[in-house]
Amino acid sequence: MDILTKKSWSPYAAGVVIGLLQIPAFLLVDTALGASSSFVTAAAWVAGLFDPAAAQIDYFAKYMTSSKYYWQSALVIGIALGAFLSAKASGTERANYAPSWTKMTGIRSLAARMVMGFAGGFVLLIGARIAGGCTSGHGISGMAQLAVGSTVAVATMFAGGILMSLAYKKI
Amino acid sequence: MSLFFMIVLGLVMGLVFGVALEKSRVMEPGVLVGQFQFRNFIMLKMFLAATATGLVVLAVLNGVFDVPLHPKAAAWGPVIIGGLILGIGIALAGACPGTALAQIGAGYKDAWAIVAGGILGAMVYGYNINWFKSVLDFGDAGKITFADLNPLPFWALALLAAAGLIALMVVLERLSPSAIENGRCDVPMEGADDDRLGHQVHGQPAE
Numbered sequence: 067m068d069i070l071t072k073k074s075w076s077p078y079a080a081g082v083v084i085g086l087l088q089i090p091a092f093l094l095v096d097t098a099l100g101a102s103s104s105f106v107t108a109a110a111w112v113a114g115l116f117d118p119a120a121a122q123i124d125y126f127a128k129y130m131t132s133s134k135y136y137w138q139s140a141l142v143i144g145i146a147l148g149a150f151l152s153a154k155a156s157g158t159e160r161a162n163y164a165p166s167w168t169k170m171t172g173i174r175s176l177a178a179r180m181v182m183g184f185a186g187g188f189v190l191l192i193g194a195r196i197a198g199g200c201t202s203g204h205g206i207s208g209m210a211q212l213a214v215g216s217t218v219a220v221a222t223m224f225a226g227g228i229l230m231s232l233a234y235k236k237i
Numbered sequence: 238m239s240l241f242f243m244i245v246l247g248l249v250m251g252l253v254f255g256v257a258l259e260k261s262r263v264m265e266p267g268v269l270v271g272q273f274q275f276r277n278f279i280m281l282k283m284f285l286a287a288t289a290t291g292l293v294v295l296a297v298l299n300g301v302f303d304v305p306l307h308p309k310a311a312a313w314g315p316v317i318i319g320g321l322i323l324g325i326g327i328a329l330a331g332a333c334p335g336t337a338l339a340q341i342g343a344g345y346k347d348a349w350a351i352v353a354g355g356i357l358g359a360m361v362y363g364y365n366i367n368w369f370k371s372v373l374d375f376g377d378a379g380k381i382t383f384a385d386l387n388p389l390p391f392w393a394l395a396l397l398a399a400a401g402l403i404a405l406m407v408v409l410e411r412l413s414p415s416a417i418e419n420g421r422c423d424v425p426m427e428g429a430d431d432d433r434l435g436h437q438v439h440g441q442p443a444e
Contacts, residue, residue, distance in 0.1 A: 070256065072260065072427050073425055073426055073427040074260050074261065074262060074419065074426035074427045075257070075260040075261055075427075076261075076282075076415055077261045077262075077263065077279045077280075077282035077283035077286065077415065078282060078283070078286040078406065079261075079286075080257040080258070080260055080261030080263065080283050080286070080287075081257075081261070081282065081283040081284065081285065081286025081287035081288075081289075081290065082286050082287070082290045083253060083256075083257045084254060084257050084258075084283070084287040084290075085286065085287040085288070085289065085290020085291040085293075085294060086290060086294065087250050087253060087254060088290075088291045088294045088295065089294055089298070090246065090250055091250070092294075092295070092298055092304050092307075093298070093304065094246060095243065095246070096305075096307075097307055098307050099254075101333070101334045101335035101338075102334040102335075102359075104334075105334060105352075105355045105356055105358070105359040106359045106362075106363060108356045108359070109356045109357075109359035109360035109363055110360075110363065112356060112360065113360050113363070113364075120363075123363060123364070123366075125363045125366045126363050133240050133243045134243075136240055136243055136244055136247070137243040137244065137246060137247040138247065139247070140243070140244040140245075140246070140247025140248045140251060141247040141248075141250055141251040141254065142251060142334075142335060142338045143247075143248065143251060143338070144247060144248040144249065144250060144251015144252045144253075144254065144255060145251045145252075145254050145255035145258065145335055145338040145339050145342065146251075146255060146338040146339065146341045146342035147248070147251065147252055147255060147342060148251060148252040148253060148254060148255020148256040148257075148258070148259070148339070148342065149255040149256070149258055149259040149264065149338070149339035149340070149341075149342030149343040150255075150342035150343065150344075151252070151255070151256065151342075152255065152256040152259035152260055152342075152343075153259055153342070153343045153344060156260075158259075158343070158424055158425070159344065159424075160343055160344040160345055160423075160424060161345075161423075162345070162346045162347065163345055163346065163347040164265060164266045164267055164331065164345060164423045165267075165423050166265070166266050166267030166270065166271075166331075166423050167266060167331070167347075169267075170267075170270060176346060176347060179347045179350075180346075180347050180349075180350035181350070182329060182347075183329075183330055183331070183347040183348065183350040183351040183354065184350040184351070184353060184354035184357075185329060185354060186326055186327075186328075186329030186330025186331065186332070186351055186354065187326070187330050187332075187337065187350065187351035187352060187353065187354025187355035187356075187357075187358060188326075188354040188355065188357055188358040188361075189322060189323075189325055189326035189329055189330075189354075189358065190323060190326030190327060190329075190330050190332070190333065190334060190337075190351070190354070190355055190358065191326070191334065191354075191355040191356070191357075191358030191359045191362065192322055192326070192358045192361065192362055193319050193320070193321070193322030193323030193324070193325070193326050194319070194323050194326075194334055195319070195358070195359055195362040195363075195369075196315050196318060196319030196322060196323075196362070196369060196373060197315055197316055197318075197319025197320050197322075197323055198309050198310070198312070198315060198316070198319070199309055200323060200333050200334045200335065201284075201323075201327070201333040201334075201335070201336075202333070202334070202335050203309065204309060204316075204320070205284060205288075206284065206287045206288055206291060207291065207307075208308065208309055209288045209291075209292075210287075210288050210290075210291025210292050210294070210295055210395075211291075211295060211306045211307070211308045211382055212292075212308075212382040212383040212384055212391065212394060212395060212398060213308035213309055213311070213380070213381070213382050214311040214378070214381045214382060214383060214386070215308075215309055215310055215311030215312060215313075215316045215378070215380075215381070216308070216309055216316075217383075218311065218313070218316050218317060218320070219309075219316045219317075219319070219320040219323075220320070221320070222316065222317050222319075222320030222321045222323075222324060223320045223321075223323050223324040223327065224273070224324060225320075225321060225324060226320065226321040226322065226323060226324020226325040226326075226327070226328070227269075227270075227272075227273040227324035227325070227327045227328045228273045228274075228324075229324070229325065229328075230273070230324065230325045230327075230328030230329060231270050231273035231274050231328045234270060234274070234328075236274055236276065237267055237270055237271045237274055237276050237421075
């Protein structure tokens with residue numbers, strides 16, 4: 067399996083592979099590729115552990131019952147497994163956190179980076195849920211459907227990312 | 238479709254997705270932030286290729302086989318405000334919701350914190366959805382696509398857009414060749430041209 071043992075692929079090849087995943091998504095699941103809804107499914111289950119009333123909230127209930135969201139939750143778990151396999155097969159090893167963080171922010175401990183990552187994840191999902199999709203749902207899938215709202219969402223995502231990245235040292 | 242089938246299908250599709258994210262290095266924080274700083278264009282290249290492929294796929298599925306599309310609503314308030322917050326989150330996390338999972342698989346420990354923070358974010362949104370909607374739900378133009386604003390059918394506009402994106406990729410590759418970008422990554426890549434860059438690559442001092 068040469069394609070798995072290779073250290074890396076061209077970004078174009080990877081993009082084509084991801085774009086082709088729209089075929090099973092539309093034909094078998096009747097939906098477009100996406101990732102951020104699965105965080106609501108996970109949040110609904112976690113909330114249910116502490117708060118039995120969580121399942122009564124319509125928004126959580128929707129993400130706990132539809133098979134589409136089970137598919138997407140399996141998809142993101144598959145993403146982790148796929149990245150694990152890919153790194154293993156090519157013998158690519160990674161540090162506890164990307165060395166780029168030290169270059170960009172001066173961070174030198176995993177604990178500090180985890181605090182930043184936790185805050186980042188929080189902001190990420192608040193934004194994705196307000197927008198109704200992330201870089202997969204609005205980005206790759208929305209633009210492939212020529213959706214007007216998704217095109218605006220991609221532009222504002224880039225704007226937000228560029229603004230925040232101004233605070234970092236150049237990579 | 239049975240739930241079991243959906244879960245197996247999700248896992249298999251995710252596996253492919255995850256391999257592509259790791260191999261392309263799009264899940265690397267330095268690649269995402271590097272894109273926002275215009276230091277490399279790996280993320281944009283992958284994104285354009287995925288979108289162009291999706292456009293061709295959907296032109297065929299929708300144009301020939303009448304498979305329905307699922308565009309999201311063009312709700313200006315949520316899309317603009319949410320998109321900005323999401324973008325800030327991508328730069329802070331060094332990941333988007335999908336690539337955070339790829340980082341976990343690839344071995345970055347801080348990605349577990351990103352996912353935990355993300356689950357909390359989704360929970361806070363879910364509990365306060367009425368407040369978020371009351372503040373931000375304005376300007377909903379419905380689930381419109383550019384094909385609705387234009388006399389061309391979806392398939393024709395999709396193929397034209399795909400051609401435009403391919404042309405954009407050709408220009409991008411001229412301006413920022415992949416062979417050079419490959420040396421600017423935290424982890425080694427296939428065919429990386431380290432010499433031409435003449436700077437440190439993954440901790441090894443340049444000769």
